[in-house]
Each structure stands twice: as structure tokens, then as C-alpha cells.
Amino acid sequence: MSLETGTPGVAPVPRALPPATLARLRPLVPPTLAILAFFAVWELACRLFSIPPFILPTPSASVASIFQFAPAVAGHAGQTLTTTLIGFALSVVLGVALGALVGLNRTAYQALYPLLIGFNAVPKAALVPVLVIWFGVGPVPAVLTAFLISFFPVVVNVATGLATVEPEPRELLRALGASPWEVFSKVSLPRALPYFFASLKVAVTLAFVGSIISELAASNKGIGVMMNQAASSFQVPLVFGGVLLVSAMGVLLYAVFALIESRLTGWAYRGNQG
Template sequence: MTSPASATPFDGRDPSVTRPAEPPRATAARRGLAALSTARLRPVVLPVVTAALMIAAWEAVVRLREIPEVLLPAPSAVAARLWETLPFLLGQAVPTTLETIAGFAISTLLGIALAVMVTASRLAREAFYPNIVFFQLIPKIALAPLFIVWLGIGSSSRITFSVFISFFPVVVATLTGLTSVDRDLLRLCRAVGARGVRVYTQVRFPAAVPHIFSGLKIAITFAMIGVIVGEFITAQAGLGYMILFAASQAEMALIFASIVLLCVIGLGLYALVVLAERIALRRYGG
């Protein structure tokens, strides 16, 4: 006689019916899909969770130690200030964003053109590349007043300073990509009579696409830095000007609110560069 403790609970299924085992292939496919979903979500979930934990720690430290808002506002105070001033800050963000895009576009064209010129001519490489490196070694902040003296206090000085900061990564990355093409492929181009522009458009540039966009990702951040530095010095509008004005008024929450908006704009511009990279890589089979 079976004891109550050893009795198997009734689950509603007929014990006389033998159910087929799940095929190993289906189990492996399910595990593969789960692993793929985890791999896709991890690059998004981990940064978000890390940022949330850091913000929570920041909030806790400010509240527990009762740090004055004039020294370090809590994230909740920054969020409230951002919500209150969002329409005004968005208006201030327009010139900053437009000047950043203009500086980035000019630095992209200038950097790629210089890289092509240096690649195409050994004389140009020997004449220009050392000087480009030399100018890159000069402290950029020290030259900011010179751009203001030469170009005035308008947007042209800020855009020029932004270009001066951001074009060098584009030059180096593009030059690396254009010169890293397989030599056998270039010999094949010469053998079939391909020269000049055709070699660049069909061989060198497709091979250089990953390198070019590596430089562009750096350049978009440098372009915004250049504009913000220029706004610190000359502008009467923009998020850089708002940060400087809020600092003069000891409005720490407004400073952090402006920085948060700057980060959002920077992430958006960086995402556009990444999207363009994916389109280019898909086009050229990268």
C-alpha cells in the first residue's frame, strides 16, 4: 500500500499515454535564441543599469550627508530644474547644435580631402603631414582667443575653432584606411588599367570605410567640445553660455541640467554617425 507521502500528485494527464520527448534540435534552437536575445540586450541593459545605480548612489550620498545644493544638487533637483527650464534650454541648444553640425561637416570634408591629397602624393605627404601633426600638438585652448581676435565674436570663430579641434582624427583615420588597402589588389588595378579616381572610388574608399567612421565618431565629440569652449568665451546664447551664466549665479542645478541636455544632444549626433556607418558598411559589404 502506497503511503500518502510517496503518492504522486495528479496533474490531469493520462499516465498511460507516453508523450514524445522534445527533439534535441528544437531545444538547441531555443537555447540559441535565448543566447542571441541576451547578447543583443546586454549592450543596452548593462549601461542603463550601471547609470541608474550611479544616479541612485549620487542621490543617496547627497541626501544622507545633506550636501548643500550650491555645492552638489541631487539628481532629483537636477531633473526638476531641467523640467522647469526645458523650453528655454531647448532654445539655447539650437545654436550649439547647428554650430556643432557645421564644424563636424567642415572637418569631415577637410580631413578626408587632406588624407586623399597626402595619400595620392608623396611630396604632399612629406610637406603637409608633419605640419598637421605639429598643429595637433599645440594646446587648443591656448589658441581660442586668437580665433576670436581674427574672426570676431560671431559663430564663425566658434565653428572655425571646432573644425581646428575635430579635423585631425578624420585625417589620421582616413589616411590609415586609404593606405591599408591590400597591395595585391592595387597591383591588379594597375594591371587592368584602373587609375586615379576610379581606384579611390572602387577600391580605396570602400576598404577605408571602417577607419573613416572611427575618426568621425571621435570628430563629432570634439566638434561639440570646440563649440562649447567658444561659447564660454564669446557667445551670448547657447548651452555653453548658459553653463557659464548659471555658474556666475551659483545655479548648480541649472548647470547640471544644461550638461544633461548637452549629453542628450551629443548622444543623438553620435547615434546618427553610427547609423551612417551601418548604412555605409552595408553598401560596401563591410
């Protein structure tokens, strides 16, 4: 009997991971080590310098507070995640449409780009009271704030990706009798995809910022509300637990889009692989 199937009294020989699996896991090692090192330094600093928990709790205490109030935290987290994803989805749909218009039409670019710059310069936190006046306290202001803060990166990146396509491939396809749609789908769209996914990774994290800003100002549910309530009762570990929870959700969604990007636009970064 071979060692792989097991011989009485002999430990089985562990099988090595396939090279393809190792190649997929290798990029995860540096960020994982960096995150672990960050939390280790944070934990050790709090303990070595005896920092009071009401000033800076340890990460272990912050995580423990999440589990301590798990049912309430889950409800607040679900609300924040829902409003964030709805606002983010709106920013993607409308941002791609407007970005395509601006990127493919020079007149639209000249007319709309100054307005977009001016819109992006407005602090979105200043709009939250106006949204509350219009729509009342609840999830709608959070959705709209998430949309407003994540809309601009999508528009700019999509427009840039479409506007910077090299003219030679397009002219070649036109000379070969390709239709405008064929030129767009075979040249412009693939060229714009890296910009599009870059905008998604930025916009999804900004959407969380927008939701939390609105919840901190005026809402009845969400992680921002939970953090306000915890701060008012001096439960500082729970405040930091909310921060860690939002960060974890942002990192997770960022990783999802990065994975999709690597599958669809890996050709664009092949030269940077090492």
C-alpha cells in the same frame, strides 16, 4: 475566436518580438544599464551623504532645472547644436579632402604630416581670444573652434585608412585592366570607410567641446553662456543640467553615426560579433 484576436473575458496573449528586432535591440542593453547605474549611484551618493546642491546637485534636480527654464535652455541648446554641426561639417569636408591627399600621396604625407602634428598640439582654447579679435563675439568663433578641434581626427583616420590598404588587391585589379577610379572605389574606399566612421564618432563629440570652450570664453548665446550665467547666480543644478544636455546631444549624434556605420561597414566587424 483565437486568443490573438481577443476572447471575451480572456486577456490576449502578448506576442514575442521578432528575433531580428531582438538582435538589433540587444546591443543597447549594456550601455543603457550602465547609464542608469551611473545616475542611480550619483543620486544615492548625493542623498546618503547629504551633499549640498551648490556643491553637487542630484541628477534629478539637474534635469528638473532644464524643464524649469525650458524656453531659455532650448534657445541656448539650439545655438550650440547649430554651431557644432556647422563646425563638424566643415571638418568632415576639409578633413576628408586633406586626408585623401595625405593618404594617397607619399610626398604630401611627408610634407604635411609634421604640420598637422604641430597644429594639433596647439591648445585650441588659446586660439579663442584670437578668433574673437578677428571675428568678434558671436557664433563664428564657436564654429571655427569646433572645426579646429575636430579637424585633426578626420584627417588622420582618413589618411591612415587609405595609406594602409593592402597592395595585393590593388595590383590584382590593375593587372585585370581596372582604371584608377575602379581601384579606388572597389578597394581603397571600402577599406577606408571603417576609419572614416571612427573619425566621425570622435570628431562629433570633440566639436561639442570646441563650441562650449568658445561659448564659455566669449559668446552671447549657447549652452556655455547659459552655464556661465547659471554659475554666476549660484544655480548649480542648471550648470549640471547644461552638462547633461551637451552629453545627451553628443551621445545621440554618436549613436546616429554608429548606426550608419553598422549599416555600411558591418562586414568589417563581423568577426567581432558575438
